[in-house]
């Protein structure tokens with residue numbers, strides 16, 4: 270029990286209460302339990318927290334706009350698993366391939382939820398579609414459905430059609446680029462329309478003409494969504510700022526533009542209903558109509574869910590693919606010797622032969638260059654998940670609902686895994702026989718159970734469009750132009766900053 274201890278200090282006698290050891294243990298245990306109950310966190314078993322957090326802002330002031338690069342530096346001092354405070358949100362960071370493996374990969378489905386970020390919730394209307402939804406039986410059915418559709422495009426007639434569509438769009442990009450006669454121009458919007466049209470062809474079954482008014486409007490709407498998502502991103506870490514009118518306006522802009530895209534998608538669903546043939550699946554919408562013919566598919570898949578899936582493919586899938594290609598063009602202009610080596614390999618093909626994914630096995634250096642583009646400038650430098658239940662991570666215990674970010678950038682630039690990681694070098698993906706070799710640390714499409722569902726299509730587009738461009742042009746920076754920035758600009762993804770390029774025709 271608690272006993273008084275008397276101490277004499279100068280002229281005053283003061284009384285201190287000193288607990289017995291057993292009482293101390295009981296008090297501490299009660300405090301721990303109370304804190305654990307109040308915070309939901311198991312004390313003493315969480316990864317170390319980075320020092321010097323500011324009140325309210327946490328570590329944001331020291332992380333700056335490129336948290337991936339800041340984490341990369343901090344990891345050298347604080348190890349490969351640590352906690353950071355992003356505004357009001359605490360997150361655990363997996364900062365190496367081994368940490369990623371111990372977490373997302375070996376943790377099974379424990380890391381299957383997505384962070385409950387404001388922008389994710391707003392965009393997905395509280396978790397509709399797949400990309401921003403938490404794990405649940407309904408989510409699994411939706412993801413399975415998308416995987417089945419992408420599998421459909423991975424073989425047979427659908428694959429041939431997709432291959433042809435990618436080739437056709439790549440040639441349109443060549444024609445558009447040729448119209449600048451080697452003069453400097455901004456290729457970024459042309460690349461974006463190319464990849465968007467290909468994704469739309471998988472969703473709606475046809476390529477749109479660039480002067481199609483509906484398609485033009487949808488492109489504008491998508492662009493507005495992407496731009497406003499950047500503003501709304503601040504609410505992910507400071508949710509209380511949503512009362513600021515300018516930020517609230519961005520939220521309303523996202524909803525308004527998304528509603529317009531959804532109405533475009535809904536019109537396409539109605540057109541498909543009128544021409545639906547259960548024996549021939551033209552695209553994602555047909556696959557949906559087929560799936561919902563059976564009662565099993567009907568409960569999870571609705572017109573509204575399908576529209577959300579279509580919009581997320583058009584936003585996330587398109588931005589990622591377009592940025593990867595834009596990086597590829599810029600990097601080639603900055604590395605003429607690698608561009609030349611790619612062209613020498615491609616030149617065994619007659620320039621009038623349309624490029625197709627089937628050529629990839631014959632062009633290992635070109636294939637390796639596309640992989641190095643994805644490694645050198647990963648378009649999703651940080652990837653976010655949330656634990657759906659308590660999980661052990663090494664000797665730590667993460668409770669349910671812990672936000673766990675993986676630093677994709679550092680995983681792809683860690684000198685432990687990659688020699689001279691800051692050098693652009695496609696040879697790292699070739700073995701001694703000149704065959705393409707992909708090390709396990711290559712994870713630009715995520716890891717574990719929620720990896721990118723569109724990765725095959727993404728690689729197919731990147732290879733075919735990149736190779737077609739290399740077949741027809743040498744990319745050069747404008748004469749006398751200052752060295753362009755290669756750090757990039759982070760919006761919802763990591764894209765290159767605006768740049769001008771000269772596409773010099775080769776034939």
Ligand code: HEM
Pocket residue numbers: 399400401412468581582585586587589590593648649652653654713714715716717719720721722723724726727
């Ligand atoms: C270079 C191109 C691309 C890159 C680098 C990329 C990368 C990623 C990454 C890192 C994730 C998160 C995975 C995780 O949490 O582990 C993701 C998710 C996703 N990606 Fe991609 N992506 C690309 C292109 C595409 C394309 C073309 C599509 C579809 C047309 C697509 C559809 C999706 C979807 C639907 C998800 C969410 C998966 C889920 O949460 O279950 N992506 N992507």
